[in-house]
Each structure stands twice: as structure tokens, then as C-alpha cells.
Amino acid sequence: MASNPPAPEAPYAPVQSPTDTFGYGGYRTDEGPWEEWNPTAESIRPVRGKHRVAKQRGGGFARSSTVLGVGVIAAVSAGGMASANTGKAPVSISMPDLPGVGSLISDDKPAPEAASALASFGSEAAVDADADADADADQSVADAGEALRSRIMAQAESQKTQVEVKAAAAAAKAKADAVVKAEKEAEAKAAAAKKKAAEEAAAKVEAARLAELAKQYTLPTSSYTITSTFGQAGSLWSSGYHTGLDFAAPTGTLIKAVHSGTVTEAGWAGAYGYRTILTLDDGTELWFCHQSSISVSVGQKVATGDVIGRVGATGNVTGAHLHLEVHANGNAEGIDPAAWLRSKGLNP
Structure with a gap:
């Protein structure tokens, strides 16, 4: 019975590494054979710059790129040893682009700084340096x-x-x-x-002047009572208001010249009864009305205080009194006799 001849043995070819391995990329025929590689201080690239291990607080582990690099190197070394011992085909391993790892597995000759950094990792000096930095x-x-x-x-x-x-x-x-x-x-x-002093001085001057005038002027009668004043309204007067100042006194009371002057009228004057007009040197006329008798005549000059007549009740009156009117400068409209007398230093 015939049998099939055995198939020729295929040439050995390394099995392509699966895509989910640690390495990157496909299988390369120019790699291998693989040897075990143990990193030493002479086989790693020196670390550029200062390397500082952060001080861990709370019991945690120090983390740094250097520690990670050492772990990766250890893993790669273990894998190489396993491949050498088992005789399996070599596997391509590519290192990820991790900070500090490439420098650790470089073939360049290490610098003294790298060896010093690895040697001092975890030492008391490093801890003191961290403490000083803190x-x-x-x-x-x-x-x-x-x-x-x-x-x-x-x-x-x-x-x-x-x-x-x-x-x-x-x-x-x-x-x-x-x-x-x-x-x-x-x-x-x-x-x-100052104003008060000036006013007081002026008052004194005025008082002296009035005192001097008082020697030249006198009130028309004595023992009198003022019964009607100037401007007082009423139906008793034909003008509707009183035009003079009334001195009520008993009939026969003496009437005197208020100031020196000339008699310009003496006689009956209707509603004024018996009236005497005395004209002063400045032209002011003084009317003495309702006299019971007249003691002077027209043209006669009299001095202050001379008797010119007596109080009576002649004319339009309700009782015996002297009706005195003052006409300044011969004006028919009279002025207030009381004010005029006060201006001469007299107080009726």
C-alpha cells in the first residue's frame, strides 16, 4: 500500500510577534540574536541637569522619571534573560517616549552627575536637601x-x-x-x-437846644386838660375831623403868647368865636380860639408869656376850652399843634 511521502520541512522562520506586545512595529529580520543586558552605571546616559526627588509626605512612595526608568530597565532585562533561557525566538522591544527613560538606556558613556544622582537616590543627603528646600x-x-x-x-x-x-x-x-x-x-x-455814644451826645445837644428854646416858648395856658387832638374824626367839626388841639380849662383862665410875635387878627370869627392870630417872625400863625375876652389889638407886638386873652366858650363849642391851631408859613392847612410844641421843647 502506497503512502504519501512526508512533506519537506519548512525552513525556520521566527514567529512574528503579536501586535499586542510591549514592542512597537513589526518583526525585523536583522535583529538578534538577543543577549541578556544588565544596566550598570557605565551603560546609562547621564541625567542632564539637577535631579531632585520630591519629598513624600504621609507615607507615600517617591515618584519620578528615574524610578520609572529603572523599573522599565529591570523588566527589559528580565525579558531578555527569559528569552535566552527558553530558546524562543527573540522579540523586538521598542521603548515608549517617556521622559528620562531614553537617557537611562542609552549606550553613551554616563556622566559623573548621573552616577552621583543614582547613588544618592533615597539617601539622607537627598532628604536633607529636600528639607532645606522646604x-x-x-x-x-x-x-x-x-x-x-x-x-x-x-x-x-x-x-x-x-x-x-x-x-x-x-x-x-x-x-x-x-x-x-x-x-x-x-x-x-x-x-x-460808638453809635450809642453819638446818639447820646446828639440827644444831649438836642436837649440843650430845646431847653434854650423852652426859655423862648411857653405853653398857652395852665391848669388844663387835653380833650381833643389833631386829626380826630367826628361830626362835631364841619371838616369831619379836628383841626387843632383843645385845652379844656375854666372860663377866664389866662391865655399867654407862646412866643414873641405880632398880633395880626383879634375879633369875632364865627364858629371859632373870639379869635386872636399871633404871627411869629418865621411866618408861622398861631390861632387862639373860643376866648371869652381878648386883651391885645391888631399890630401889637408881644413877647413870650404875655397875656393875650382868657379861656371861654364862644363859637361852636360844648364847653369852655382853648382851641389852638398852628399854620406854618401862613398855610391854610394846619399842622399838629402838639408836635409843633414838642419841637420847641414843650410837652403839652
């Missing part, structure tokens, strides 16, 4: 706080100074205003006193 940071924060406090205190002092300056200015202004007010009050008092 102390420096704390000191910086304290200095910043002290600077802020100093600035706040300076601002508060400046504001306090401004308030004190404003208060002093307000007090000075109030004091100046008080001084100005006092000066004005003093000036007003001085002016008032």
Missing part, C-alpha cells in the same frame, strides 16, 4: 507675609497721619473762624457803642 520655601513665605504685614502697617500709619493732619487743619480753621468771629463781634460792639 525650609527655604517656608522662609520665603514668611518673608512675603512679613512684607505684606509691613505694607499694611505702613498704609495704616499713613491713613492715621492723614486723619491727624485733617483734624489739625479743621481745628486750626475752627480757631481762625472763632478769632474772626470774635473780632467781628468786637467791631460790632464797638460800632454799636
Whole structure:
């Protein structure tokens, strides 16, 4: 019985690594054979710059690119050893672009700084350096706080100074205003006193003048009572108001010349009864009315106090009295006899 000849053995070809492995990219025929590689201080690239391991607080582990790189190297080394021992085909491994890892697995000759950094990792010196850095940071924060406090205190002092300056200015202004007010009050008092003194002096002068006039003028009668005043309204007077000043006195009471002058009329005058008109040197006419008798004649000159007649009740009267009228400058309209007498220093 015939049998099929065995198939020729296929040449050995490495199995292509699966796509979900750690490596990146496809299989490369120019790679291998693989050897175990253990990284040393001489086989890693030096770390550029200063490397600082952050101080962990709360019992945690230090994390850094250097630690991660060392872990990756260890994993790669273990994989190489396993491949050498099992005899399996070599597997292509590509390293991810991690910070610091490429420098650790580089073939360049390490620098002294890298070896020193690895050697001092986790040492007491590194911990002290971290502590010093933290102390420096704390000191910086304290200095910043002290600077802020100093600035706040300076601002508060400046504001306090401004308030004190404003208060002093307000007090000075109030004091100046008080001084100005006092000066004005003093000036007003001085002016008032001066005015009062001037008024008092003028009053004294006027009193002296009136006293001198009083020697030249006299009231027309004595023992009298004022019964009607000038301008008083009533139906008893034909003009509707009283045109003179009435001195009520008993019939026969003497009537005297108020001032020196000339008799320009003496006789009967209708409603005025018996009337005597005395004209003064300035032209003022004095009318003495309702006399019971006349003692002077027209053209006669009389002096102050001379008797010119007697009180009576002739004419339109209701009782015995002297009706006195004053006509300035011969004016038919009379003026107030009481005011005129007061201007001559007399008080009727």
C-alpha cells in the first residue's frame, strides 16, 4: 500500500510577534540574536541637569522619571534573560517616549552627575536637601507675609497721619473762624457803642437846644386838660375831623403868647368865636380860639408869656376850652399843634 511521502520541512522562520506586545512595529529580520543586558552605571546616559526627588509626605512612595526608568530597565532585562533561557525566538522591544527613560538606556558613556544622582537616590543627603528646600520655601513665605504685614502697617500709619493732619487743619480753621468771629463781634460792639455814644451826645445837644428854646416858648395856658387832638374824626367839626388841639380849662383862665410875635387878627370869627392870630417872625400863625375876652389889638407886638386873652366858650363849642391851631408859613392847612410844641421843647 502506497503512502504519501512526508512533506519537506519548512525552513525556520521566527514567529512574528503579536501586535499586542510591549514592542512597537513589526518583526525585523536583522535583529538578534538577543543577549541578556544588565544596566550598570557605565551603560546609562547621564541625567542632564539637577535631579531632585520630591519629598513624600504621609507615607507615600517617591515618584519620578528615574524610578520609572529603572523599573522599565529591570523588566527589559528580565525579558531578555527569559528569552535566552527558553530558546524562543527573540522579540523586538521598542521603548515608549517617556521622559528620562531614553537617557537611562542609552549606550553613551554616563556622566559623573548621573552616577552621583543614582547613588544618592533615597539617601539622607537627598532628604536633607529636600528639607532645606522646604525650609527655604517656608522662609520665603514668611518673608512675603512679613512684607505684606509691613505694607499694611505702613498704609495704616499713613491713613492715621492723614486723619491727624485733617483734624489739625479743621481745628486750626475752627480757631481762625472763632478769632474772626470774635473780632467781628468786637467791631460790632464797638460800632454799636460808638453809635450809642453819638446818639447820646446828639440827644444831649438836642436837649440843650430845646431847653434854650423852652426859655423862648411857653405853653398857652395852665391848669388844663387835653380833650381833643389833631386829626380826630367826628361830626362835631364841619371838616369831619379836628383841626387843632383843645385845652379844656375854666372860663377866664389866662391865655399867654407862646412866643414873641405880632398880633395880626383879634375879633369875632364865627364858629371859632373870639379869635386872636399871633404871627411869629418865621411866618408861622398861631390861632387862639373860643376866648371869652381878648386883651391885645391888631399890630401889637408881644413877647413870650404875655397875656393875650382868657379861656371861654364862644363859637361852636360844648364847653369852655382853648382851641389852638398852628399854620406854618401862613398855610391854610394846619399842622399838629402838639408836635409843633414838642419841637420847641414843650410837652403839652
